[in-house]
Amino acid sequence: MWIDELEKITKVRVLNREDSRPRALVEPSSEEEVSEVIHLLSSEGLKGHFIGTGTHHIGERVEADVYLSMSFFTGLREASMADLYVKVGAGTLFKDLNAALRREQMWLPFAYHGSVGGFASLNIPDHFSLFYGYPRDWLLGARIVTGKGEVINTGSKNPKFSSGYKIWKAMSGSLGKLGGYLEITLKTVPLPEEVVPVEVKYEQVADVISRGAHGITLLKADRETIVAWFAGHSSYVRRSIENFRVAEVEECSGDRVNSVLTARGKEIEVARRLKGECIVSYYGTGYSRVFNGEELEELRSKGYTAYGEKGCTKDCLPSLGQAFHLLKSALDPEGVLV
Structure with a gap:
């Protein structure tokens, strides 16, 4: 059974083994494990869905076979007050990130309550967005995993970076349907007094x-x-x-x-x-x-x-446009991610 194969790759919590359609939560601890899980899903014709804290889902309930938790991808990897950027694991709680930034005299002008990956994936504005824009505007780059199981390093630490298609920004607001964030580089501003x-x-x-x-x-x-x-x-x-x-x-x-x-x-x-x-x-x-x-x-x-x-059960989200479908066919042609 596919769950047995999954347990050979990473930590698995079976949610309902007895049902006709079993489901599982996995907690991969490395990029390699995430990639292997997605390859298994593809080969078995299964569906996967990325989660952070699991508290900010938008739209209809997602019917996935496997939920991929980013709980092991945490921590501040790199921060620079001089260049005003931070590199952080996608599973890091946003409040923990801002607490760490305050110690470095930096700030992200949002009050999101989930994970950093959720912050990027949802792309919801906040009180300061009149001046500071949407979360997408703060993404400088990321390490992402696609629906093909490919790990891609995209973007730069430089806010003026403009080479090629900004996949990491295109994924922002896609609710994890195009790929998952593993590590994110964000621009910051000096901490206000x-x-x-x-x-x-x-x-x-x-x-x-x-x-x-x-x-x-x-x-x-x-x-x-x-x-x-x-x-x-x-x-x-x-x-x-x-x-x-x-x-x-x-x-x-x-x-x-x-x-x-x-x-x-x-x-x-x-x-x-x-x-x-x-x-x-x-x-x-x-x-x-x-x-x-x-x-x-x-x-x-x-x-x-x-x-x-x-609290919505059907027809919750707007229809997806041509740009999304083009990206979906490139990043997740088998439709593994939902």
């Missing part, structure tokens, strides 16, 4: 952006709050926020989470029309998240471009 969120009015948004706000977030729960984020030297931050009230920023949560995509700059207007227990909208990104709100079908019937992040 202070990060302060303040409450602003809608008519003040343009003004606080002109003052250098790094992000604008609309939060709508018991009440609506528009938050401007300032980061940098203490003197600059204090000067910028002197006429504003410091904001208390809530963390939204829910069993059902839907995302609504809009034209950039229209997020707040759209979010005000959405219904949910909690709504968070990242100004300038075209991205809002609705927690325990309207059903996905209802949002789409109103003309919104929406997809199901959590």
Whole structure:
């Protein structure tokens, strides 16, 4: 049986051996083991899916035969304050990475709660994305494994690197369907002395952006709050926020989470029309998240471009474009990864 062959390669935890379709979780400890697992999946006609912490899955439940955990691919491999980059194992917790960076006086302006590989694979914006962009924009390079079991070193430590097709960036947002991150090189910025969120009015948004706000977030729960984020030297931050009230920023949560995509700059207007227990909208990104709100079908019937992040069972994600299918045929022609 294929599980017996799998156990010869790496550490295996069988999830349901008695079922007609057994499933397993593997924890490879080397790139060679990851590659061998994928080769076995291909030869047996099986499906595999990469996981980090397993807490940030988006879309329908993935029906895979084997789940490949990146839990052994952890740790800070290399960091440079002079060149502002870090090289890290994809299974490293993002919070642990930022804690290590703070000790080196560096920072990644995101508050993701999963693994670094998940951060890159999901490509979801955050409070500072108006100024700093999406996770994809922070990827300088990576060691990846394709659906053919090939380990490829791509990219550079240099932010200006532009040679060839940026496979490591194309994989960002693909949810692991094109390949898995083993090691990721990220650009960083100097650690700000202070990060302060303040409450602003809608008519003040343009003004606080002109003052250098790094992000604008609309939060709508018991009440609506528009938050401007300032980061940098203490003197600059204090000067910028002197006429504003410091904001208390809530963390939204829910069993059902839907995302609504809009034209950039229209997020707040759209979010005000959405219904949910909690709504968070990242100004300038075209991205809002609705927690325990309207059903996905209802949002789409109103003309919104929406997809199901959590608590969705079918038709959760947008149809995949031609570019994705071309990459899929090149990186995973047998369709091993799901």
